Amino acid sequence: MANVRTPAFNLNEWVQIRALEVDTALDRFLPKATAKPATIHKAMRYSIFAGGKRMRPALLLAAAEACGGTIEPALPLACAVECIHTYSLIHDDLPAMDNDDFRRGKPTNHKVFGEGIAVLAGDALLTQAFEIAALSDDWPRYSHREIVLEIARASGSLQLIAGQVADLEGEGRDLSVPELKYIHERKTSALLCASVRLGGMSANCTPAQLKALTTFGYNVGLAFQVIDDILDVTQTSEKLGKTAGKDVAAQKATYPRLVGLEKSRKIAAQLTARAFDALKPFKRRAPALEALAHYLLKREN
């Protein structure tokens, strides 16, 4: 094997196959759209199958592969983090929060099903995430207890929800850079970092591998968000596939607004470098994770 060169990795193909596997598993894990009461299951499925990029599941599965694992034990956890992510979007979009009418070009959950059902659909997906995680097989090195704790902590009031609260409370006032970083760490990095960690855990990764994945996930999450802020300023709506300049129009605190475009690019480059550095221990055995990081951090939309 030592002399066999790794063939060029086809990320597009890998992502398509993985997304299909995740979608099939989600379809299997979620109650049918006809299950009584149908409204709630239709609402859950509406947002789960609304064309999300499945970025967290992809990172989770890529991390599993990087640690020598297979897809099967990782797949339920990939579905669990996607349920958490989707619930957080449904609740974030509510009138009492960001008040968004559209997401990924489709009407948001509460615009279709009403606010009451949207709150409950989010609740149901959050609960479903833990059910799915509990359903999955045992992993020799990591217990269900550790897996559930990982998901609960990343999604809880000190992480994901803390980010949303700080975001809500930061509206309409000038944030400092540490405050903005605090929000990004929690709103984006926490669940992203948990995703790559869960992927590693599903593959019985070593403590050293888990540490490397943690550094990777944390920095990818932060870099991803800074790049998002930059793209909102520099790209056209057409290229982004969503309304560009939305942050500026909403006077939202962003890196370009706080430190300027040039310094924002420098910060993004630093975070990106740290993320790639963290992958070094995996050498050439993590093609999917490397290619994904490259795609997320060098993207133009």
Added chain:
Amino acid sequence: MANVRTPAFNLNEWVQIRALEVDTALDRFLPKATAKPATIHKAMRYSIFAGGKRMRPALLLAAAEACGGTIEPALPLACAVECIHTYSLIHDDLPAMDNDDFRRGKPTNHKVFGEGIAVLAGDALLTQAFEIAALSDDWPRYSHREIVLEIARASGSLQLIAGQVADLEGEGRDLSVPELKYIHERKTSALLCASVRLGGMSANCTPAQLKALTTFGYNVGLAFQVIDDILDVTQTSEKLGKTAGKDVAAQKATYPRLVGLEKSRKIAAQLTARAFDALKPFKRRAPALEALAHYLLKREN
């Protein structure tokens, strides 16, 4: 021991001691009110410590004792179900749902903290429930996996949330008795039944004991709700400690409304009898569970 008569059981004292233990544990499990961001932790604590009766924790702890268990391994699970119950109340009270301004004589969460924070405080308590359950010790007979599944299923879109959806969708139209029973089974019985089951599981109960607790919990839950409906019609607001006749005023489907007061009493008596029957296998070793059931099912407010 065989000749020692069980002394008269003092339920009041038992409930007071247990409620104090649950409150102390909840205070320990929840992030401090000063933990950043303080708003969310204040909001979580506001509703958790708003004077709830701790009925589910009490039933859980009483079931643990009935199965020969101690309080310690049951306490985290008692806190977890109380977090689930409290989250469901916060979300139920939202303007998009029941739109209640007061609960237990205090302004509801969203009246104090605003709707956005109330949604997030509910989300945080739901997530916290799973964290607390995962934190607890191992039980020889039941795994963390079974414990998490028990909580997730009772709270999910086919049970607790299903009940809330059916309740929302039933507003303003006449329900049939089976439809009303469907709502009660899910809104009340599911979590109540899970509570007594979790208590048994924490005490490494036998499968036969678990079956008895399931029958007990299911029937107590249904009976409790029918009795609630009856008391709303027959008691004064003063005696209830909340607005009496509220169901009638809201033209809400209730047992007295659908089948009349006399038949409602018959149904309540039947369910109560089934609940007490289910306790027979515990004989005289379940004084707290028996006394609690007696209190809940023979109550006048």
